[in-house]
Amino acid sequence: MIRRHLPFATVAVIALVAAPLLLEPFRLGLLAKYLCYAIVALGIGLAWGKGGMLTLGQGVFFGLGGYSMAMYLKLTEAGGAGGGLPDFMVWSGVESLPALWVPFGNPVFALGMAVLGPMAIALILGTLVFRQRVRGAYFAILTQALAAAMVILLVGQQGLTGGTNGMTNFFELFGQDLAEDSTQRGLYLVVASVLGLLYLATRQLVNSRYGRLLVAVRDGEDRVRFLGYDPALVKTVTFAISAGMAGLAGALFVPVVGIISPALLGVVPSLELVVAVAVGGRHALAGAVLGAVVMGYAKTAFSEQFADGWLYLQGALFILVMTLAPKGIAGISRSIAGRLRHARAT
Amino acid sequence: MTAFVNQLPIGLSIGAVLLLIALGLTFTFGQMGVINMAHGSFIMAGAYTAYLLQDLVLALPAAFLVAGAMGLVLERLAIRHLYGRPLDTLLLTWGVSLVLQQLARDLFGAPNVQVSAPSWLSGGVGILPYNRLFIMGLAVAGVVGVWFYLTRTGLGRRTQAVVQNRQLAATSGIDTGRIDMLTFFIGSGLAGVAGVAVTLIGPVGPALGDYYIVDAFLVVVAGGLGQLRGAVLAALGLGLLNSYAEFWSDASLAKVIVFAVIIAFLQIRPQGMFVLRSRALT
């Protein structure tokens, strides 16, 4: 029992106690950003790794969460200084607050929409697609098309969404100054705790009967149907859970990083997250989380050094992982552990 | 009404470009089950070939060879090892496309470049500009060529045999490895040709392929796997839908409308327009 929870406990202590003490605010902020991505990755690990649904559109859900949060933040500021209108609306000549925006002035509604909005879209899309037994590559292509369409929509609706630039310049959250180190540290702790709790909940889910059913759907959808289950329902629910996680991650991302824009949620960022999960190891939830943090860190580190080199490196990394180690870091470490155990036994 | 008519050549030529791209995908995705995200980069490679040559007639065969060769190398070096794992292939080829795009940026610079259309393509008949007419002609030639290859040549028939039953084909003496190479060569080469076509209606940039590739995959989804008829109808439908949706609604809503139409279409025909019926479970 203790042994099973020891790795998680160690990581939790490092993340919640050591990191805030040791890292300078800038680095801690970066880590918070990676942990937001890790929440999305956890959802991908569930949907793809356990459920076999390769979703290339998680950026859409991440973005919906992010924009919901950003709208709330913009409105709280505008209420004070901007005469009721967010700055970018004034610049693009919008004269009165669009009706769509009005309810987002309420933080409960905004946060609720950040999670429930993506879940609702995933439920609708999943029902329509999985019920028709559209799956595998076809599902992947459809989610990618959704991501592409979403970006074009956001860019085009300048007055509603801030267009290509998205929304930025957030100053306070729930009365706390976002520029303050203490606020950022608090945000980091919130993100880390949310990730930890979601990880535990997802692990519980995966180890439950539902998790077994999900794996069975992944490996033999038609057989599961003849066991009397409706695979479309199982897949839709799982897809919606992963969408909800991405939405929540997006909502946390905005105050941490201070911007949300179409470039952060299109086809490429969605794929990057999937690749991070693949690098970490899709079959293990911890691998997905680890992959997101490692890839996030690597991107920052290499982009700082040589801006263009990162794309070469990232490309090369996928090619290597896919051909040589399809189970990712988690797979490699598992096989090493297995060999060690074997060596000790003999 | 005039607006409706004026929009027609634009829709048809976009459909023609999509068709050329989807023809290539019909080979690699339809025949071999490989989702090749680098297909977009092959389009780009074809377009840059046209830019380097600045001669349309030379560019068409050259782009076919350049893109085809790139596809061949990709198939031999990487994809070959991942057959039966379509989703892994998708991610791998996306890695390849990242590298290729960055390479294009380093070689040709990030800003867009122009290919000057030959003088004999300026002008047009009525509402039909010659350049768009040429693209449509190219698509028709592509369809006829692919149809002829698959049904009337020995190699094409062998390709179909490999698709339908790989093991049986192998035991009856067909070198399936070579057929795979050839299939990939032709499919990627068609992407190169599509790239040349694209230069006639817009500028060339490193991310050129990204603009078309998602729609082209949707063509394959809606048209049905490995179905020539389906690809033609779906490409034209999608091209027209795209341009009319852009025209009548907001340009930014067009893609959402297209997406919704595809999802609605899948409610009626979940396996695309035309399906090869088989008695197998999956």
Added chain:
Amino acid sequence: MLELRDVQVIFDGFRALDGVDLTVPEGELRFLIGPNGAGKTTLIDVITGLTRPAAGSVRFGGADLVGRKEHEIVRMGVGRTFQTSVVFEALTVIENLDLAATFRKPLWSLTRRRDGVSEAVEEALARTGLEELAERSAGVLSHGQRQWLEIGMLLAQRPKLLLLDEPVAGMSKDERERTGELLTEIADDHTVIVVEHDMDFLRRHASVVTVLHEGKVLVEGSVDEVSADPRVQEVYLGRRAGDAVGNRP
């Protein structure tokens, strides 16, 4: 219990089933035989909702099955296996059985961990003799053991009607023998339909046999009656002599 009337299935102009009538009373162990392409598997597909008939009716316990979804038919108490056995290799034997047994529970109640072994699973383990392998991964099972696990998964669902598609194909002699005993045992308290090629297996274990040929019911009766029937002999011998099927009456 199960009643098929004038069932027709057409694949691209090919009549896979051409007016099949079949009645299986409760508690019977029925064997379905016939040469390749006779329509045996198609018949099972029609009953279980995988294939929709062009015409005809399929009634089970009074209810019409045509047009229902596969999982709904399973929920009505009709279970089946496939020629190529599909068990979930990523799960253990007991998890496979448990998965099969809990199909009537609502989805949300499955989010708890499995706690012990349910009665239905215990019983299925005992009947199929897989107790020793309970905690092993299903991926390591032999071909015969997989088939038993599949039958066990069916039993754990407590269906009223079991449809088994060539359960002994590819099995060794001993395994066949054990499977035969298992079938007779199951038939005590279930209605069972078995598709089988193997005449030898039939003679040892079958009571009532239906012979399908070219999508039609050719003969129905006891094993002795059927094997003595000249039409059946012709169908089978004709095949064995390499004669093309279809030209004879």
